[in-house]
Amino acid sequence: MNLEEIDKEFVLHSYGRGYVNFIKGENATLFSEDGTDYIDFASGVGVCSVGHGNKRLADAICEQAKNLLHVSNLWVIEPQALLAKRVVELSGYDMRLFFANSGAEANEGALKIARKYGQLNFDKKRYKVITLENSFHGRTITTVKATGQEKMHTPNFSPYPDGFKHVESIDDIYLNIDDETVAVMIELVQGEGGVEPFKKDEIQNLAKILKSKGLLLIVDEVQTGVYRSGEFLASNYYEIEPDIITLAKGLGGGLPIGAVMTNLKDIFEPGDHGSTFGGNYLVTRGAGVVLDILEQEYKDRAIAKRVELFNENLERLAASLPELFSSTVGLGLMRGLRANSSEIQAQVIKEAFDNRVILLKAGRNTVRFLPPLTISEDEIVEGFKRLEVALSKVGV
Ligand SMILES: *Cc1c(COP(=O)(O)O)cnc(C)c1O
Numbered sequence: 026m027n028l029e030e031i032d033k034e035f036v037l038h039s040y041g042r043g044y045v046n047f048i049k050g051e052n053a054t055l056f057s058e059d060g061t062d063y064i065d066f067a068s069g070v071g072v073c074s075v076g077h078g079n080k081r082l083a084d085a086i087c088e089q090a091k092n093l094l095h096v097s098n099l100w101v102i103e104p105q106a107l108l109a110k111r112v113v114e115l116s117g118y119d120m121r122l123f124f125a126n127s128g129a130e131a132n133e134g135a136l137k138i139a140r141k142y143g144q145l146n147f148d149k150k151r152y153k154v155i156t157l158e159n160s161f162h163g164r165t166i167t168t169v170k171a172t173g174q175e176k177m178h179t180p181n182f183s184p185y186p187d188g189f190k191h192v193e194s195i196d197d198i199y200l201n202i203d204d205e206t207v208a209v210m211i212e213l214v215q216g217e218g219g220v221e222p223f224k225k226d227e228i229q230n231l232a233k234i235l236k237s238k239g240l241l242l243i244v245d246e247v248q249t250g251v252y253r254s255g256e257f258l259a260s261n262y263y264e265i266e267p268d269i270i271t272l273a274k275g276l277g278g279g280l281p282i283g284a285v286m287t288n289l290k291d292i293f294e295p296g297d298h299g300s301t302f303g304g305n306y307l308v309t310r311g312a313g314v315v316l317d318i319l320e321q322e323y324k325d326r327a328i329a330k331r332v333e334l335f336n337e338n339l340e341r342l343a344a345s346l347p348e349l350f351s352s353t354v355g356l357g358l359m360r361g362l363r364a365n366s367s368e369i370q371a372q373v374i375k376e377a378f379d380n381r382v383i384l385l386k387a388g389r390n391t392v393r394f395l396p397p398l399t400i401s402e403d404e405i406v407e408g409f410k411r412l413e414v415a416l417s418k419v420g421v
Contacts, residue, residue: 050077124304128247129163143207219389220361255357
């Protein structure tokens with residue numbers, strides 16, 4: 026059996042996956058088995074924030090693996106405590122953290138925090154969380170239900186937990202707050218929903234109104250967090266102070282780690298929440314190095330320069346192809362091209378791949394770009410050069 030046959034025989038078919046076998050990576054360049062090089066504008070869906078084959082990250086992981094991988098959360102874990110301190114300090118918020126293994130698990134933690142807050146702080150229990158129709162919050166039964174996209178709520182997995190209300194827009198949030206509402210959960214830039222940023226004043230107003238009512242603002246920064254927006258958190262860019270923030274994708278640079286942080290610093294007591302693997306030595310040591318690298322690049326304005334160069338190239342490409350794209354969208358190094366149809370979107374991604382550029386799709390016919398935050402100037406320029414050639418082959 027070849028690799029494709031083995032995969033299809035033994036792995037459940039929950040992904041529509043491609044069968045190129047990548048065997049090596051260097052920053053934003055991936056190499057397949059036959060030696061073909063690809064410019065990676067996807068970074069494993071925003072995960073490989075410090076690129077592929079990052080030596081500092083790899084060395085730290087190796088060194089840690091030779092000493093300790095895991096002792097369980099029954100003991101204090103030095104790199105976990107230090108990482109929590111780092112994340113809180115970089116965020117600028119007065120918060121505490123819990124480490125999970127994924128975005129969905131971080132969001133589950135956020136929902137538990139909100140529910141406990143709703144149980145303890147009101148005469149009549151509050152437990153409903155309002156989310157948006159184009160949102161994406163994960164794949165567990167609860168986070169699938171938190172996700173507003175109706176197509177995700179298939180009867181195949183029902184019944185779903187109670188307590189979610191999906192609304193179309195931020196204005197509709199206000200109309201749907203009732204005496205059981207405890208929180209609003211929102212992505213500041215909707216990732217899967219089409220790399221769609223909200224307006225700053227709209228978000229600031231939402232934060233203000235929720236605060237005045239004693240309701241919680243949960244910001245899902247699983248995709249936008251850890252410098253993806255150009256700032257450490259998109260919440261920093263929007264200049265708001267959420268009550269709960271979740272992180273995952275870029276935090277570990279490829280290590281499976283998620284986190285939920287909150288200003289409700291005493292919400293949990295021992296026994297309220299837990300995770301066997303969450304925050305173990307390996308992932309928190311690695312994530313600490315990811316933050317060391319990215320904080321330095323942020324301070325040196327290297328990330329800002331990449332954002333600028335990427336933006337110039339994206340704008341030029343979009344402007345030169347009005348028959349394919351209506352606009353550019355996104356923030357920082359989380360960007361998109363709005364295709365004029367879903368057929369164009371699919372063709373663009375396919376032609377790009379055939380010309381050795383990896384892109385992603387997202388909702389609203391969006392072609393999505395999530396390059397490593399460390400992508401080099403040469404890789405950006407080369408990627409767009411290849412794209413230009415690829416897109417000349419897309420027919421309308
Ligand atoms: C990817 C993503 C999730 C889910 O993260 P997993 O690690 O796949 O569980 C949740 N929210 C947002 C905004 C995401 O982009």
